[in-house]
Amino acid sequence: MNIHEYQAKELLRAEGVPIPHGDVATTPQEAEAIARRIGRTVVVKAQVHAGGRGKAGGVKLAKTPEETRDIASRILGMQIKGLTVHKVLVTAAEDIASEAYVGIIVDRAAKKPVFMVSPAGGIDIEEVAAKTPEKIRKMPIDTRYGLTAYQASELGWFLYDDPKKVKAVAKIMQQLYAAFMKAGCSLAEINPLVVTPAGDVVALDAKMSLDDNELDRHPELAGLRDETAEEPSEVQARNANLTFIKLEGDVGCVVNGAGLAMATMDLVKYYGGEPANFLDIGGSSNPEKVVNALRIITADRNVKAILFNIFGGITRTDDVANGIVTATKQNPLTVPIVIRLTGTNEEIAMKILKENGFSASSDMDEAVRKAVQLAKGGKAA
């Protein structure tokens, strides 16, 4: 789960990371009031889950409260990479002497969080890594011991020559690490971390991604999820305990298991079609899940054909068949449906489907080909 910059800054501030004063606004008037409280030049920053906000015109300096209001009214409602801006962060502007990057990411190969620092801050770190890898220092952290003082100091000397700044950044890294572990993050970064002309080290931007698996442990953080920043159908699916990702194609897919769901999408593509979504109904045998899945998929107007691909292991295929029958009785389908199921209770499932006027096959390739054909308006073979 991604959280917004202002939310990440609150978590970091709670650990003591020095961050310029600021607050979040949803209207130009609120933005103006915040600027008035800060009492000097501010930055107005769009709060959306997308990179490149500055380039898109979502980050602007404002010298007065009135200017802040005007800028906020332009940024609020703006579209950045397809996302509407609902909130802006209004924060005190700082003069910048130098910019650095400090981040932690869970590294799969190392099986540890890895600290990454670079004196080349303010730009995309992937770009730095690709073009000037010598400007990046990485350090894997054993979470049983945490970031040790010597490690933090070693990273600090890579960024600065001045002992005072090294000490300051080492402390910030300890605080960043504490926030990272407390919230159960997969990523936490400060970019840029700046040195002001007065020599203070300050975090100007922050980004954090939380491991969804940790949210049961942190109900207070689950509340940070911004559903307005997500595709409505995906929110609906999550609330129904389905894993769903909307795509651009026209073959709606309902599959059990993530790997098989991906393989099904790939097979749609292989036969010349485009999948409309990724949808995993999971392992449980619950007709209600099938009903919800069909509701979400049929709401997508791009969908021209629906494809079920169920391999019954734990999932009972008769439960899926019952779900299909129930769902289509409630909401009769307006697009063709192709059903492939095999495995646990296959014979019962086939019987249920047949009695209710559906045909089904047990062959994955055949079903996918047929669904692709139907989506293109062709007749099924």
Next chain:
Amino acid sequence: MSIFADRKTTLIVQGITGRDGSFHAKQMIEYGTKVVGGVTPGKGGQTFEGTVPIFNSMHEAVQKTGANASVIYVPPMYAADAIMEAADAGVQLIVAITEGVPVLDMTKVYPFVKEKGARLIGPNCPGLISPGKTKIGIIPGRICAPGRIGVVSRSGTLTYEIVYQLTRAGLGQSSCVGIGGDPINGTNFIDCLKAFEEDPDTDAIAMMGEIGGTDEQEAADFVRKHMSKPVVGFIAGQTAPPGRRMGHAGAIISGSSGTAAEKIAAFKKAGIGVAQRPIDFVDLIRARLTRRKPSAVSSRLPAKSKAKAKATSKPKARSSKPRTIKPKPTKKKR
């Protein structure tokens, strides 16, 4: 033979009285797995299904039963602790089925298990099965058949799909291992490939990867450098958008890294046969077995010609291949 688990494996089920634990404990017992005990704190002294003793802790369970393996069905927030408990109690094989274990928990568990010298499979995995011998986890036994193909996969139902097709085509399995879909797991592709390479009863390997991370790329490198047995691979997620978690916590393209395209390229470079569709595994494996070692397909051939075939191997048998699809000729460098 088989890898990681066989008839000698004696198993403790952690979370044996839970919904999933009890269901699958029964299934494993029916399959013939030696389930010697279960652990549910607070229920020690009771029995499961009237025969399997339940203990309060793993230490007690191992002490009293001498078990050498455990399987974990406890909820995600307690799974990391259960894994460490099992490793501390001294079992050699720990299979964690639980989905949803926090990744940062795994950063602590992984080095702990390594230091104890145990093998962890999973978490978020279907477990493993050595058909006809034992199964640990949730892979449906009836879709498998004893045979000489090693299967390793990051997925669950996709694995069943492919195993089922192999079985129907007469290609039985020595072992099938689901290593799990999480970003940090105990056993990776290389661990399994190495074990299959060393297993005298495995002739070829089917490997199912997916987007995210670099495990498949590293596995491909291992195949190129160290494997003499043929490997056929598949990568799920060619149509997955970047930056989205595709069900599995580990199935995510970060930036431009972990794409299906780069993994498939790595497979091709290593001489791994690439299955475009799940069904392609059957023909690709058959072709490679025929090419290398005719005896692998038909075990009726005498052992002597088996050894000979291994020595001379490749292009000979090509014309006699019983197949319809032409796999791309792949050069195996070695």
